[in-house]
Amino acid sequence: MRVLQDIVQEAVVGFRQMLFPGVCLSCGMPDVDGMELLCPFCRENRFDPANPFRTDSCPGVILPAVLRYQYAMWRYDKGGVLQRLLHNIKYNGLGRLAFELGCIAGVSMRNCPALDGAINTNEPLVLLPVPLHPRRRRMRGFNQAELIALGISQVTGIPVLSDDIVVRTRYTNTQTGFSLMARTRNLNGAFKILNEEEITGKSIIIVDDVFTTGATVFSLAEILNEGNPSEIGVVTIAHA
Numbered sequence: 001m002r003v004l005q006d007i008v009q010e011a012v013v014g015f016r017q018m019l020f021p022g023v024c025l026s027c028g029m030p031d032v033d034g035m036e037l038l039c040p041f042c043r044e045n046r047f048d049p050a051n052p053f054r055t056d057s058c059p060g061v062i063l064p065a066v067l068r069y070q071y072a073m074w075r076y077d078k079g080g081v082l083q084r085l086l087h088n089i090k091y092n093g094l095g096r097l098a099f100e101l102g103c104i105a106g107v108s109m110r111n112c113p114a115l116d117g118a119i120n121t122n123e124p125l126v127l128l129p130v131p132l133h134p135r136r137r138r139m140r141g142f143n144q145a146e147l148i149a150l151g152i153s154q155v156t157g158i159p160v161l162s163d164d165i166v167v168r169t170r171y172t173n174t175q176t177g178f179s180l181m182a183r184t185r186n187l188n189g190a191f192k193i194l195n196e197e198e199i200t201g202k203s204i205i206i207v208d209d210v211f212t213t214g215a216t217v218f219s220l221a222e223i224l225n226e227g228n229p230s231e232i233g234v235v236t237i238a239h240a
């Protein structure tokens with residue numbers, strides 16, 4: 001029943017978007033000014049902040065030594081509007097929304113005191129979208145993490161690392177339902193650095209859509225650390 005309801009809701013929003021391009025994808029409010037997909041209220045106030053205490057990581061997250069900070073903008077609302085939006089990016093080709101969420105995240109990063117040291121650093125700073133396996137990228141047509149990173153870059157001016165520096169070498173099936181240990185095992189050796197010089201001495205911000213158990217990001221950070229970056233952190237749109 002739930003699934004059917006979701007499909008109908010997605011179809012309605014998609015249909016409305018086609019007929020009235022100026023409708024907020026989240027709340028359906030008409031007359032959104034300009035080209036944006038979310039209205040000002042949904043951009044600023046609709047979703048709960050993932051880290052209201054503004055510490056180096058979201059509540060309940062224990063970071064491995066290789067990661068200095070973990071920043072998520074909003075709390076994931078299982079079965080809610082944010083989940084539907086993020087789902088639509090991946091499975092209904094809403095790449096433009098990923099870019100727009102990246103822009104919103106860029107503004108929110110600038111306003112987060114815990115990221116101050118990370119963003120205002122003298123070290124060369126780069127954004128690294130979690131790489132997708134080439135086969136999955138072809139199937140989807142884009143890497144949503146890369147579009148989010150491009151949005152962050154647009155607002156903050158931090159460059160995005162070229163996609164041939166760190167690659168995903170193993171095609172892993174969906175990780176949903178696996179324990180953290182099983183996920184980490186499944187990801188061992190999934191990433192590879194092709195050009196270590198581009199990593200050494202840099203402060204790297206890993207970018208993804210959702211931070212769930214952290215298995216993917218932790219595994220990527222371990223590999224990156226072998227290239228001796230000055231610092232590694234992670235920024236996502238949501239924290240599940």
Ligand SMILES: [Zn+2]
Nearest residue numbers: 024027039042
């Ligand atoms: Zn709205």
